Amino acid sequence: MSGILVIAEQRRGELRPVSLELVGAAQSLRRDGEQVAVAVFAQDPARFVPDLSVAGVDAIVTVKVPQPEFDPDTFVAAVGALIEARHPDVVLVAHSVDSFGYAAALAAARGYGFATDVFKVERIDGELVATRGGYGQKVSVELDFPGRSTVLLALRGNMYKPPDGAATPEVTAFETPATASRATGKEFVELSAADDVDMTAAEFILTVGRGIGEEAKIPQFRELADAVGATLGCSRPIADAGWLPKSRQVGQSGKTASACKLYIAMGVSGAIQHLAGMKHVNTIVAVNSDAEASIFTVATYGIVGDVFEIAEELRRHF
Amino acid sequence: MKILVAVKQVAALDEDFEISSDGRDVDPDFLIRDLNEWDDFSLEEAVKIKEASGEPVEVVAASVGPEEVDESLRKCLAKGADRALRIWDDAVRGSDPIAIARILAAVVKREKPDLLFAGVQSSDQAFASTGIATAGLLGWPHAAVVANLRYTPGAKTAVFRRELEGGLLHEVEIDVPAVLTIQAGINTPRYASLRSIKQAAAKPIEVLGLADLQLGSDAVGEAGSLSHVRRMYIPEKGRAQLIEGSPAEQALKLAAIIREFKGEAA
Numbered sequence: 001m002s003g004i005l006v007i008a009e010q011r012r013g014e015l016r017p018v019s020l021e022l023v024g025a026a027q028s029l030r031r032d033g034e035q036v037a038v039a040v041f042a043q044d045p046a047r048f049v050p051d052l053s054v055a056g057v058d059a060i061v062t063v064k065v066p067q068p069e070f071d072p073d074t075f076v077a078a079v080g081a082l083i084e085a086r087h088p089d090v091v092l093v094a095h096s097v098d099s100f101g102y103a104a105a106l107a108a109a110r111g112y113g114f115a116t117d118v119f120k121v122e123r124i125d126g127e128l129v130a131t132r133g134g135y136g137q138k139v140s141v142e143l144d145f146p147g148r149s150t151v152l153l154a155l156r157g158n159m160y161k162p163p164d165g166a167a168t169p170e171v172t173a174f175e176t177p178a179t180a181s182r183a184t185g186k187e188f189v190e191l192s193a194a195d196d197v198d199m200t201a202a203e204f205i206l207t208v209g210r211g212i213g214e215e216a217k218i219p220q221f222r223e224l225a226d227a228v229g230a231t232l233g234c235s236r237p238i239a240d241a242g243w244l245p246k247s248r249q250v251g252q253s254g255k256t257a258s259a260c261k262l263y264i265a266m267g268v269s270g271a272i273q274h275l276a277g278m279k280h281v282n283t284i285v286a287v288n289s290d291a292e293a294s295i296f297t298v299a300t301y302g303i304v305g306d307v308f309e310i311a312e313e314l315r316r317h318f
Numbered sequence: 319m320k321i322l323v324a325v326k327q328v329a330a331l332d333e334d335f336e337i338s339s340d341g342r343d344v345d346p347d348f349l350i351r352d353l354n355e356w357d358d359f360s361l362e363e364a365v366k367i368k369e370a371s372g373e374p375v376e377v378v379a380a381s382v383g384p385e386e387v388d389e390s391l392r393k394c395l396a397k398g399a400d401r402a403l404r405i406w407d408d409a410v411r412g413s414d415p416i417a418i419a420r421i422l423a424a425v426v427k428r429e430k431p432d433l434l435f436a437g438v439q440s441s442d443q444a445f446a447s448t449g450i451a452t453a454g455l456l457g458w459p460h461a462a463v464v465a466n467l468r469y470t471p472g473a474k475t476a477v478f479r480r481e482l483e484g485g486l487l488h489e490v491e492i493d494v495p496a497v498l499t500i501q502a503g504i505n506t507p508r509y510a511s512l513r514s515i516k517q518a519a520a521k522p523i524e525v526l527g528l529a530d531l532q533l534g535s536d537a538v539g540e541a542g543s544l545s546h547v548r549r550m551y552i553p554e555k556g557r558a559q560l561i562e563g564s565p566a567e568q569a570l571k572l573a574a575i576i577r578e579f580k581g582e583a584a
Contacts, residue, residue, distance in 0.1 A: 011482070069488065072450075072460050095446075097482050100438065100462035100499070104447035105454025107544055108416045114544040116445050129548060135331045135344060135442050142548040182459035182493040191485035204579060228576050240503030247485075255485040262579040264572070272444065283579065285572060286558060292333070301575065302558030303568045313569030318576075 003035035005088035010042055015051045018094040020162030025155055027056040039082055041065045055165035063174045069185045075102035077179040095154040107152045113145030116154040137272055137294045158279050191246055199255035202231035204262045209235040211267020211307050215243045224311050227318040235268045251277035267307040270295030319471040320376045321364040322431035324422050325357040327383055327390040328442040342547045353390040356437025360500035362507040364435055365398035371471045376400050382421050388523050395518035396510035402523045409535035414543035419451035424531035434497045438463050453497035460497040465504050
């Protein structure tokens with residue numbers, strides 16, 4: 001067999017949106033006559049069939065697994081067994097915390113071609129080529145996979161559009177061999193709000209990053225955020241250092257700033273997870289002394305300059 | 319009880335870096351090397367377990383790379399690692415994270431640690447793969463993006479929280495021995511004291527070749543990799559519209575953007 005196999009991602013009974021982006025990527029990659037199958041792994045996988053019945057999906061494979069949530073051993077075994085049964089040319093998974101937990105183990109153990117954080121996948125002269133960033137996203141790297149009959153790629157979120165329209169794919173169930181997992185998933189814990197801020201509801205966020213240099217500068221930016229009417233947020237290193245509570249961290253691993261429409265990033269260089277978590281925002285203004293900072297690649301407006309000077313000048317207007 | 323901490327010396331780029339003549343990497347003259355940020359956290363986590371333990375715990379730092387990597391390993395020794403291992407052979411050049419994982423898996427077989435820690439990802443190539451690939455090759459239990467680790471040396475399991483997207487944590491209990499990839503922010507890495515830096519400078523770094531690990535040269539480098547670099551290039555610059563002028567002029571424009579958003583007249 002051949003074709004493209006998409007591994008959907010679900011958490012706590014909800015399909016993660018990136019699953020449909022993977023279908024979009026599969027659609028852009030498919031050749032004439034090539035089948036796109038989507039597999040979903042859950043205790044009750046059938047419940048995801050309606051959400052996965054989108055244009056571009058030829059087949060849905062439901063795989064019953066014993067644990068309700070992602071489990072590394074289960075996924076290495078079950079995804080591996082499915083790939084061995086179907087022999088797809090390409091397997092697409094999300095570049096996500098779940099895939100961090102099994103994709104590399106599976107690829108290494110089975111010898112599949114492998115790359116992660118891929119933002120573009122295409123065929124050039126018939127060869128599968130995956131493009132990702134390198135050296136802190138300062139360069140782009142094209143990878144190919146000579147001699148690999150199956151290639152597993154973890155795709156970055158927000159790069160491919162989910163397909164429009166519905167379809168009626170063929171649905172089959174796949175039985176996995178029973179595996180005793182050596183880990184047990186327990187409860188989920190929401191990041192507790194150390195202060196009463198709700199980043200998910202904030203429409204206007206002013207964020208500080210490493211560029212502010214020291215903790216003593218936080219009050220100055222807190223005051224500026226208050227003055228302009230913004231919610232103060234921060235990048236991951238600031239929260240890791242404890243300068244601001246984790247509840248104020250925005251980006252992929254922080255709170256999802258889903259309501260944000262105006263985002264001012266001061267001294268944020270723009271790690272990829274940060275950029276991915278803020279890409280949806282209408283207007284992003286980046287202030288950074290480094291003209292090469294990655295944040296300028298997603299910002300609407302850029303100010304190359306000293307964050308403190310700009311902050312002081314801005315304060316005068318409010 | 320032994321914890322093996324896999325560390326990487328990462329490379330940042332000098333401002334005016336150039337792509338090397340073969341078009342497949344950056345010219346090494348433009349690389350600025352340092353210990354990977356995530357590895358600082360995973361080393362600290364191992365040293366914390368050692369310090370809190372009633373029984374002896376050995377922390378061993380291991381890194382794959384040429385002689386210049388000793389600098390990062392000395393940093394690990396200064397911050398509390400008991401021993402440092404460096405693995406190198408010219409055949410390792412061109413390795414992807416999976417080929418590096420083959421080496422680490424062989425080091426695990428030799429050292430027989432109870433836990434292998436690796437950073438979630440490296441700040442330069444960010445594959446987020448090496449630690450978990452090592453687990454896959456060993457067949458060990460594994461978990462990625464570990465925060466809030468609770469482990470008592472001698473215990474049969476460890477409990478931690480996976481840090482998921484969107485500010486969500488997932489508590490997991492895992493059998494030990496295991497491979498855990500450690501998330502930044504799990505602790506506050508210490509600074510090495512001048513005294514410990516001096517002591518570290520005098521400690522030996524054990525250097526291993528492929529033969530010491532029973533690895534052939536085809537297990538590493540491009541032959542042992544699951545991907546192959548076709549081309550590296552500098553992408554087109556970002557699309558941000560630059561606001562030019564003096565700081566005062568730039569701030570005035572920014573104030574106008576804020577006012578427009580808030581629906582106020584400038």
